Amino acid sequence: MTITLARIKRKAAALGFNLCGVTPATPSPTLAAYLRWIDQGMQGEMRYLARPDRVRRRMDLREIMPGAKTLIVVGLDYYARYANEATLNDPARGRIAAYAWGVDYHQVLALRLEALAEWLADASRAKPAHRVYVDTGAILERSHGQQAGLGFIGKNTMLIHPRRGGSFFIGEIITTLEFDAYDEPHRETMCGTCARCLAACPTDAFPKPYVLDSRRCISYHTIENRGWIDRELRAGFGNWIFGCDICLDACPFQRFAEETDEVAFLPFDLDRVAPLLTDILMSNEPSFRALFRRSPVARAGRELIVRNACVAAGNWRGEVAIPHLIQLLFDESALVRGHAAWALWRTMGLDSSKLLTDLHRREADERVRGEVEALLA
Numbered sequence: 001m002t003i004t005l006a007r008i009k010r011k012a013a014a015l016g017f018n019l020c021g022v023t024p025a026t027p028s029p030t031l032a033a034y035l036r037w038i039d040q041g042m043q044g045e046m047r048y049l050a051r052p053d054r055v056r057r058r059m060d061l062r063e064i065m066p067g068a069k070t071l072i073v074v075g076l077d078y079y080a081r082y083a084n085e086a087t088l089n090d091p092a093r094g095r096i097a098a099y100a101w102g103v104d105y106h107q108v109l110a111l112r113l114e115a116l117a118e119w120l121a122d123a124s125r126a127k128p129a130h131r132v133y134v135d136t137g138a139i140l141e142r143s144h145g146q147q148a149g150l151g152f153i154g155k156n157t158m159l160i161h162p163r164r165g166g167s168f169f170i171g172e173i174i175t176t177l178e179f180d181a182y183d184e185p186h187r188e189t190m191c192g193t194c195a196r197c198l199a200a201c202p203t204d205a206f207p208k209p210y211v212l213d214s215r216r217c218i219s220y221h222t223i224e225n226r227g228w229i230d231r232e233l234r235a236g237f238g239n240w241i242f243g244c245d246i247c248l249d250a251c252p253f254q255r256f257a258e259e260t261d262e263v264a265f266l267p268f269d270l271d272r273v274a275p276l277l278t279d280i281l282m283s284n285e286p287s288f289r290a291l292f293r294r295s296p297v298a299r300a301g302r303e304l305i306v307r308n309a310c311v312a313a314g315n316w317r318g319e320v321a322i323p324h325l326i327q328l329l330f331d332e333s334a335l336v337r338g339h340a341a342w343a344l345w346r347t348m349g350l351d352s353s354k355l356l357t358d359l360h361r362r363e364a365d366e367r368v369r370g371e372v373e374a375l376l377a
């Protein structure tokens with residue numbers, strides 16, 4: 001039996017999805033842009049994005065699933081109003097990007113997409129093969145989303161719906177089922193001359209519109225980069241400790257964003273949104289796990305988040321952080337010791353010289369020694 005677009009959209013809406021579109025499983029029209037991005041190394045340390053097998057899959061979806069005919073792309077809003085801007089921007093707090101305030105979206109979307117795929121198999125009576133993807137798949141989700149009519153690609157590279165903004169997750173079903181009709185692609189872009197997102201980025205992560213250089217992006221560094229954060233970039237991080245919403249929030253279409261109906265994405269306390277930096281700086285493994293229980297932040301692990309909190313503390317320059325930062329000069333992680341040294345230098349200035357000289361004297365790790373030498377120079 002043929003499934004009409006209206007029918008699958010009704011089912012997707014019944015499963016809680018806010019957007020749904022259907023498009024042929026043809027290669028993404030922005031493939032060339034992706035290949036240029038990889039060529040220029042803009043993926044940073046996210047090496048999986050450049051792996052030849054992953055590149056091949058992006059070029060031909062049948063590499064993922066032989067016989068793939070159709071992509072069903074869905075969007076699920078995560079926008080929530082929890083705290084006011086003053087609290088979110090309080091430099092004594094570490095700010096978490098809104099997409100990570102609730103529970104992990106991968107699970108929420110994947111379960112619903114499986115339910116949609118099951119319904120599709122029953123309703124079509126065709127027993128199509130399918131694959132469900134949320135984020136982790138080797139496909140250009142935003143570009144396929146635009147092709148399926150979900151929205152346009154903004155200069156900040158986000159997929160944006162003209163009447164709901166860009167705070168929605170994307171997921172898809174790749175299926176062997178062929179549809180009689182497909183959705184029209186959305187207009188490619190609606191940014192016009194607006195460039196607010198590009199101007200708002202404090203680390204200048206956009207070399208040009210529609211292109212994000214991960215190596216300068218706060219979101220990339222605070223979530224994906226497990227190594228040292230360039231000293232030159234740190235001051236631009238403000239109080240972000242996990243992800244960043246600046247280029248998204250700067251977009252005028254964000255004013256249309258409505259609070260999500262999805263309780264799973266609503267935070268249940270301020271610690272999931274903007275925890276006190278001192279709570280993070282003084283955390284050990286068990287207290288870190290307790291602080292971020294059931295939050296996607298927990299997956300990043302203590303070392304990474306304490307490193308990020310040191311950067312935020314260096315931007316805050318709050319005296320109450322000093323004892324915790326001094327304690328972190330003895331942390332077992334070199335990454336943490338090095339970033340704590342930077343934060344102390346920013347907070348205490350020359351008064352930190354003795355602490356840093358002592359650290360240099362006892363330090364075995366080359367990177368930490370190099371960091372201290374650069375600061376004292």
Ligand code: B12
Nearest residue numbers: 030033037097135141143158159169170210212219243244
């Ligand atoms: C790697 C990755 C990141 C990296 C790199 C981001 C990037 N812009 O490339 C980092 C860690 C920085 C990141 C950050 C974020 N991410 Co992310 N990320 C991904 C992932 C896994 C792959 C993206 C990718 O392939 N990038 C390579 C670039 C080249 O491709 P692209 O982003 O699609 O960009 C396209 C446009 O630039 C377009 N293009 C190029 N030139 C031109 C010119 C014109 C005129 C036009 C119209 C288009 C155009 O072509 C490109 C190729 O399709 C996707 C999931 C997926 N599989 O797609 C999620 C995904 C893109 N991320 C998502 C989210 C929510 C975020 C954050 C908002 C999280 C946060 N708050 O911190 C930020 C947003 C930062 C930003 N502005 O992109 C969502 C986006 C949802 C949406 N509505 O757009 C996705 C789709 C995950 C999901 N399933 O929901 N992310």
